[in-house]
Amino acid sequence: MKIIPIAIRMINEIKNRFRLLYNKEAEILVKAPGRVNLIGEHTDYNAGLVLPAAIDKCMYFLFSSNDSNVGRVYAKDLNKQATIDLNNLEKTDSVWVNYIVGLLLEFKIKGLSLKGFECVFSSDIPIGAGMSSSAALECGFAMGMNHINQLNLGSWEIVDMSHHSNHTFMNIYGGIMDQFTSLFGQNDKCMLMNCADRSFSYHDIDLKEYSIVMLNTNVKHEHTISGYNERSAECKEIVKRLQKFDSDIKSISETNNETIDTAGIEWPDNLKRRARFVINENDRVLEFSRAMKNGDIQKLGELLYQSHYGLQHLFEVSCPELNLLVDLTRDNQHILGARMMGGGFGGCTINLMKSDCVEEITNTLISKYKERVGIQAESYFIKVSDGAHVMML
Ligand code: GLA
16 A cells, blocks of 8 residues: 655645635645654743754645635644634634634734635644644644735744734733744754844754654643743733842843852842753753764763753643653663653653664653553654745645
8 A cells, every 4th residue: 555644644634624625726735744843842931042943843824815804714633614804803712723823922912914814724743742733733824814905924924923812812921932943944954042132043953873752741731821921920020120239130141150149139048049040951951952962972872861850840831740650761771851841730751762662662661651641642753844835735
């Protein structure tokens, strides 16, 4: 039997669905990837350093335009359709529709008028796994609107629109890492970005005989968003306190552990631990990219474990299931390191494993995890890929 690559299958399926639903052919196809983050967690909204990469798990969109004031979108994987009145953009009770409405509002805020449209999309990015399916939705959708309306918006403008919509419409007070990665990713490269000034550089990912494997806890705790927003608020509070000491400080990333310890600022214990995590995590990003350049794979693993320690105990965004998946890797000589990835409170761990026994190791981990918590974890062998773009139809 001929095996059809998953991307081609997805594209064929959305093409068929598009014809069936709208009785016409689409004008453009847009692809937007999810992402992994090697290291640098919860640093983006603290104007710190991140080291993410776009992956081969993607969202595909088909678009066409029309002369009405209505947008029609079909989410194939959910088998759900939304009809959006472009003159009356309001919150709905469906999260995926809200991401789209929030972005449509951003075009409006910019004074850009949009034609009516039809859209069908589908994805193989696992939802709630911390691989940024929502950023792929935002970036791919905005890119499609940009293209069919010939608006010539640049990628940074799309990052800003998504970021603004997340804060003002979705009430998620995140950073720019996910949208940046989905839009700027490059094949086989990770990106070292300083979120303070948005400067970034591409770096080879050479892990020698090791590979990156994602393990999904398959849990998503209820407080995922509230917990994230709470951390973001705590970080703002830290900056406020730092400003009493030095009014020029704009972010935690501009300070250091010495200042935290000796500047005479009154710190509740939780704030001190949050600040320490961000400062140390920024250092780890630099150490990680240095070690990668020097081919010191052992060090990469150590840094992953250190990052997890900080996320678990200092920043407190992990959860028992993530901790268990990381702890199960510790006595395995073929695993160099692991940590929770993304916002936390569920989702995936990122693991550095010996390539020639990846399947055996992941099967063992998954069955031990099942024994302990009764949940079936999943593994993903990802490939680092290109960022979002409009593709030929
Ligand atoms: C989520 C957010 C990102 C970033 C990470 C944590 O993925 O969307 O902006 O803050 O969590 O590093």
